[in-house]
Amino acid sequence: VKLGERVTIMAGSKIGEGVIIGDDSFIGYNVIVDDGSVIGKRVKIQHGAVIGKEGFGFYRGQKGYIRIPHLGSVIIEDDVEIGANSVVDRATLGATIIKKGTKIDSLVLVGHNVKIGEDTAIAGQSGIAGSSEVGDRCMIGGQVGIADHLKIGDNTIIFAKTGVIGDIPSNSVVSGTPARPHREWLRAQAILLKLPKIIRQLGIKDVADDSKE
Template identity: 50%
Template sequence: MTESSIRLNTIATFLTGEVIGNPDTPICGASSLTDAAAGQITFLSDRKHLSVAKATTASAMLVTQAESTIPCAQIAVPNPALAFARLVKAFFTETYSPRGISAEMHRGNHVEIGNDGSIWPFVSIADHVRIGDRVTLFPGVFIGAGSKIGDDCLLYPNVTVRERSQIGHRVIIHSGTVVGSDGFGYIQDKGVHEKMPQIGYVVIEDDVEIGANAAIDRATFGQTVIGKGTKIDNLVQIAHNVTIGEHSLIVAQAGIAGSSTLGHHTTLAGQAGVSDHVTIGDHVIVTAQTGVPRDVPPQQVVSGTPAMPHKLWLRASQTLQRLPEMYQRLRDLEKRLRALEEDRRK
C-alpha cells in the first residue's frame, strides 16, 4: 500500500491511458464512485451513473472517454472497472510481507513448507504435506495428510483442506470452507443406507477463489476438479466427482450434484441447481434459481425449472402471470357455452 501520493500521469502510464486534465494531480487512495473524496481516484463504468459522477469530490476518475461535466481530472481507458481493479491491486493494497512459521502451529511428520511463508498460530498440518512459497495460513486452518498447496495461496481462518487434496498456485479460500469432505454416497440395503467409501480427492487448479462456507466434496473414486481461474461464491455445494471447467463462475447457494461436468466459462447464478450426471457445455449461463435436470449444449442461456431456453422461459413466465385472468375467461366461456346448449335444447 502506498504511503505517499502518486502523480496521475504515473497511474495513466501504468494503465496505458490518456490523461484529461492536470497530469500532476496527486492521488493517495482509491474508492467507489459514491464515496471517493479529495485525493482519491474512482471510476465510471456506465454512463447511467453520470449524474453521480458529476457530483463527485474525487480528484480523478477513470472513464471510457472524456466527460466535460465531470469536475475532476480523468484517465480514459477502454475498461474503467478492469483498470481500477488493476490500479488498486498495484498501488493501494498491502504488499505481501512474510511473518514466518509460528511455534504454536501443529506440524506433522515429513511436512515441507516453502520459502517466505506466513503460518499463523493454531494451524494444523498433517503428515506428508507439501506447501509452496509465500503461502499464508491463518489461525484454525487444517491441512490433511498428503495434501499439496501451491505457491502464493491464501487460506483464511478455519478453512479445512482434507487429505490428499491438490491445490494449485494463487488459490484463495475464505473462512469456513471445506475442501475434500466425503461425497454423499450411500447404497440402500433392506431399508438401511450403507456408506460408500469416498476414496478419491479434490484438485483445485491455479487462480481459483472460493468464498466462505462452501463445500467441495472429494470424489468417490478419482477426482473432483475445479478448473483454472474459476471463482466460487459463498455457500456453494459441489458434490463428488464434479468437474468444473476453466474460468467459470458459481454464484451463492448454487448446488451441483455428483458426477456432473461444467464446461469452460460457464456461469451458475444464485441458487441454481444441477442434477447428477449432467453435462453443461462451454459458455453456458444458467440463470438464478434454475433447475438443470438434463444436458445443456454450449453457448446457451437457460432459465426455469426444468431448465429451458431463456427466451422461452420469459414467454412462459408472462403467460403464467396471466393464468388467473385466462382461467376466469375460460370459466366465463364455459358458462356461456352451457347457456347456449340449454337454449338449443328448449
C-alpha cells in the first residue's frame, strides 16, 4: 500500500494490497478499497463505498452459472468524489476508469470495465452496466439505467429515470424509456395525457377488450 501526504482514512475502512492513494484524499467510514486499486489526489470517497470488488460476470454452463474471474483494477483520477454506499467494480481485464473531476452521488453502481470521462456528474441510484463508456462533462440524473457496451458522447444530459439501451451521440439531451430526444419525449407525454379525451370522442367504451371492436 502506498499512501500520499495528508490522506485521511476513517474507522472501519479496509485498504487492500497494492492500493495507491494520492495526496489529500479522504476515505470515509467503512469503505473498502480492494486490491490493486489506484486513487488519485484530492479524491473523496464517502462512507460505505466499495471500490474494486469483483464485477458481475458469469457464463452459463451445463451445471449453472460459472463466475468469470476479474483480474483487472480500478483507476480513480484526481478530484473525483464517490458518494456513500456506491460501488465501482474492478475490470475483468484492464481497468475500470473514472476520470478527473467526476462526481458520483450515493447508491450508484459502476460496472466492470466502465469508463467515465472528465467532469461528469451522476446522481443517486443510477447504474452503468459493464463496458459502457460515458464521455466528458455529462450530466446523468437519478435512477438512470445504462445498458452494457454502450457509448454516451460528451456533453450529454440524461434526465432522471431514463433507460438507455443504445449509443447516444455527443451534445444530446435525452429522457424516457427507451431513451429518446427530450423534446420528442415531452410531445409523446402530451399526447398520452390527451388519450382519454380522444377515446371518449371516438366512442370507445372498453379499449381493453378487443372483441368489442
